[in-house]
Amino acid sequence: MAILRIESLVFGVENLAMCIKFLNDWGLNKIESNDEGAEFKTPDNQSIILRQASDPSLPLTEERNSTLREILWGVDSQISLDSIATELSKDREVHSDGSGTLHTMDDSQNYLGFKISDPKFTDVSVSEVNLYEDINRVNKRGWPVDKARPLRIGHIVYSLEKEGNWEAAQFYVDRLKFRVTDRSETGGTFLRCEGSNFHHNLFLFHRQGSRRYYNHVAFEVNSFDEVMIGGNYMLKQGAVSVSGPGRHSLGSNIFWYFNNPCGGDIEYFSDMDRMDDNWETRYWDESPPYAR
Numbered sequence: 001m002a003i004l005r006i007e008s009l010v011f012g013v014e015n016l017a018m019c020i021k022f023l024n025d026w027g028l029n030k031i032e033s034n035d036e037g038a039e040f041k042t043p044d045n046q047s048i049i050l051r052q053a054s055d056p057s058l059p060l061t062e063e064r065n066s067t068l069r070e071i072l073w074g075v076d077s078q079i080s081l082d083s084i085a086t087e088l089s090k091d092r093e094v095h096s097d098g099s100g101t102l103h104t105m106d107d108s109q110n111y112l113g114f115k116i117s118d119p120k121f122t123d124v125s126v127s128e129v130n131l132y133e134d135i136n137r138v139n140k141r142g143w144p145v146d147k148a149r150p151l152r153i154g155h156i157v158y159s160l161e162k163e164g165n166w167e168a169a170q171f172y173v174d175r176l177k178f179r180v181t182d183r184s185e186t187g188g189t190f191l192r193c194e195g196s197n198f199h200h201n202l203f204l205f206h207r208q209g210s211r212r213y214y215n216h217v218a219f220e221v222n223s224f225d226e227v228m229i230g231g232n233y234m235l236k237q238g239a240v241s242v243s244g245p246g247r248h249s250l251g252s253n254i255f256w257y258f259n260n261p262c263g264g265d266i267e268y269f270s271d272m273d274r275m276d277d278n279w280e281t282r283y284w285d286e287s288p289p290y291a292r
């Protein structure tokens, strides 16, 4: 059973036209749109699907406003899909739709699903950086691009109540083979799926007094420059900055967060830590401070 990545995100939105404009400004490619919804794709072939919040085919939500309704994880094979169905059917309803995609719920009542992944890999120009006498760019200017180009969805974050948060994370570890990269008693659990080396693909966030809600989605861009260029462009479009730019401690990613009219917040990030199976989970009494 190998879960490789986030394959698709489904949002139920109140103002479809505004959300389409926002994701366009963000730098995503619109594949199609009509009165009922829209679909955007990353260059790596992950989809962001928008539907009217009133669409009765969407998974239900307790939220009154636009929000994420379902996350679909991409798996490596039909065998993996079947084994997830067998595992999760032990204690919850799992149903398969006409396309073979599985739909169910995690232990925190967040809807999730699974489908066979269909990745495409993107040509990415590597930033040529001159660091002291480590010279990688000669007779060339270091001018950055003029617009951010999100490459892929890196992670999503759910906020949870502090009580029971560890059990919520254990569902992903015990049942779906996620690994814990870092866990902080005051912040939450950073999880990476089996086929990914990102520091986290899923962060279950909690603070004292926090409630359960969908928190944010993060898109990887090529460089620090693109985080800044993308963020400044979004400010000019009227987007509301929530936090950043800065650099996180756990994950080390450079970040900039904005309000997302599709629900929650949205993040540009670059230069995240990568972990392989040699990494040992680190436990923190308190999350280390980070830079903004």
Ligand SMILES: [Fe+2]
Pocket: 155, 157, 216, 217, 218, 267
């Ligand atoms: Fe994030």
